[in-house]
Amino acid sequence: MSRPTPNPHAEAVINLVALEHNVRSIAQLVAPAQLMFAVKANAYAHGLLPVATAGLAAGASSLAVLEIPAGLALRTAGVTAPLLAWLHGTETDFRAGIEADIELGISAVWQLEAIAASEANRPAVVHLKVDSGLSRNGATIEDWPELVRTALAAERAGVLRIRAAWSHLADASVADDEAALAAFLNAVAVAEALGARFELLHLAASSAGIRMPEARFGLVRIGIAAYGISPFDDRTGAELGLVPVMSLRAPVIETSVGGSRLARVAAGFADGVPTIGLEQASILVNGVRCPIASVEVDSLLVDTDGARVEVGDVAIIFGAGDEGEPTAEEWAEWAETIGDEIVTSVAPRVPRVYLR
Numbered sequence: 001m002s003r004p005t006p007n008p009h010a011e012a013v014i015n016l017v018a019l020e021h022n023v024r025s026i027a028q029l030v031a032p033a034q035l036m037f038a039v040k041a042n043a044y045a046h047g048l049l050p051v052a053t054a055g056l057a058a059g060a061s062s063l064a065v066l067e068i069p070a071g072l073a074l075r076t077a078g079v080t081a082p083l084l085a086w087l088h089g090t091e092t093d094f095r096a097g098i099e100a101d102i103e104l105g106i107s108a109v110w111q112l113e114a115i116a117a118s119e120a121n122r123p124a125v126v127h128l129k130v131d132s133g134l135s136r137n138g139a140t141i142e143d144w145p146e147l148v149r150t151a152l153a154a155e156r157a158g159v160l161r162i163r164a165a166w167s168h169l170a171d172a173s174v175a176d177d178e179a180a181l182a183a184f185l186n187a188v189a190v191a192e193a194l195g196a197r198f199e200l201l202h203l204a205a206s207s208a209g210i211r212m213p214e215a216r217f218g219l220v221r222i223g224i225a226a227y228g229i230s231p232f233d234d235r236t237g238a239e240l241g242l243v244p245v246m247s248l249r250a251p252v253i254e255t256s257v258g259g260s261r262l263a264r265v266a267a268g269f270a271d272g273v274p275t276i277g278l279e280q281a282s283i284l285v286n287g288v289r290c291p292i293a294s295v296e297v298d299s300l301l302v303d304t305d306g307a308r309v310e311v312g313d314v315a316i317i318f319g320a321g322d323e324g325e326p327t328a329e330e331w332a333e334w335a336e337t338i339g340d341e342i343v344t345s346v347a348p349r350v351p352r353v354y355l356r
């Protein structure tokens with residue numbers, strides 16, 4: 001009963017073959033639109049560099065990185081693909097971003113002023129962002145004409161080049177997305193009337209990219225679907241032909257806990273195991289679904305209910321589902337959240353192991 005385990009802690013196994021499959025199939029679906037692969041939040045906690053590299057190899061033409069520092073990390077690691085960063089603060093080093101050839105999403109006039117003041121050695125390439133109804137980091141329709149006019153003046157001064165107009169959809173419903181699409185097209189027309197010329201328009205993330213062909217324009221920004229998780233609550237990733245990329249595993253480290261039929265698994269809430277929805281939650285231990293009895297900081301207890309479980313056996317907390325384990329989507333249902341939260345909650349202390 002006290003067999004030692006090779007690693008007494010959880011591991012996140014990242015299946016790069018699954019990632020490449022997902023990126024390739026979405027790229028085919030949205031073509032001729034290009035696929036920008038969203039790798040923010042450390043590639044949704046899958047690990048930035050290996051995942052970004054695999055996504056590019058599988059057909060992504062560019063990467064969405066959220067902030068300039070993540071883009072700089074990719075450049076330092078030798079990634080040469082186009083990068084887009086759009087979340088900036090007053091401390092942001094615009095000059096470093098521009099000189100590393102990171103394209104900038106721009107939502108406010110102060111950002112254009114900071115670019116002009118940065119004295120970078122080349123013009124910035126900017127994507128002007130309008131709020132099409134989501135109220136998430138874009139110029140409001142009231143502020144949009146001033147943003148466009150300021151950008152046009154900066155373009156004439158040689159400070160930047162306007163490449164794109166873009167926005168983000170709420171994905172709450174098809175009707176909301178259609179209204180936002182109309183608002184976006186209206187904003188583009190306003191900008192063009194002011195003299196702007198856009199080489200590229202982009203609007204859709206995974207959800208609209210998959211279900212709304214008219215929102216694809218020249219490029220779709222794909223995050224969650226590439227990680228094998230459905231952006232919809234009424235269709236699973238499997239139904240969309242996607243394969244979950246991350247699997248969270250941990251060994252059994254104690255059996256017959258306190259003389260009971262409980263077994264202890266080395267993954268707890270400090271590793272990112274959810275603590276809500278546990279009445280319904282079960283995980284795969286030694287090939288058998290076992291209900292979770294409790295989740296503690298470094299470990300959890302499962303009710304083995306007669307299953308033969310020994311120290312060193314591997315528990316799969318979530319994975320692709322093909323061995324009978326729950327998927328992140330199933331966990332999301334139990335915990336009343338979205339699969340994005342289940343995978344991005346896996347803690348930095350959990351080693352990522354890359355499979356190909």
Ligand SMILES: *Cc1c(COP(=O)(O)O)cnc(C)c1O
Pocket residue numbers: 038040064168204205206207221222223224225231
């Ligand atoms: C996160 C994000 C995406 C990707 O969204 P998914 O729904 O995960 O595909 C696209 N665009 C922007 C601006 C984002 O912040």
